[in-house]
Amino acid sequence: MTDAGDIGGSRKPSAKARPKRTKKTLGDDFLEAVRADFKAHGAGVIAEVRADKPDQYLKIVLSVLPKDLNVTINQLDGLSDDEIRIRIRSLEAVLRPFLEGRADRGEDGISGAAGGA
DSSP, rough: OOOOOOSOOOOOOSSSOOOOOOOHHHHHHHHHHHHHHHHHHHHHHHHHHHHHHHHHHHHHHHSSSOOOOOOOOOOOGGSSSHHHHHHHHHHHHHHHHHHHHHTTTTOOOOGGGGGOO
């Protein structure tokens, strides 16, 4: 005798149906366990990994950074030549008192890089 919903008769009725756990619930449980473990041991383990396996440490750092992180390594790329000259001149003005002391001792002074050449 088959159940009306069981067309082929291959389905066996179970006395006790197990509730299904979703991926989200499992993921939440996993993250909760990781948080607890990190809270107890995190800083020490990170220090050990940094010292013993710096390549793995960098992988960890990169894995937690946002994927679309826009890092500009050379900020001068976006500046015009005139803007760079202005920055050099302002740096030279700040450094001039220190460089004049070197010139008094016979050492090279300002390089002239901001001369506009």
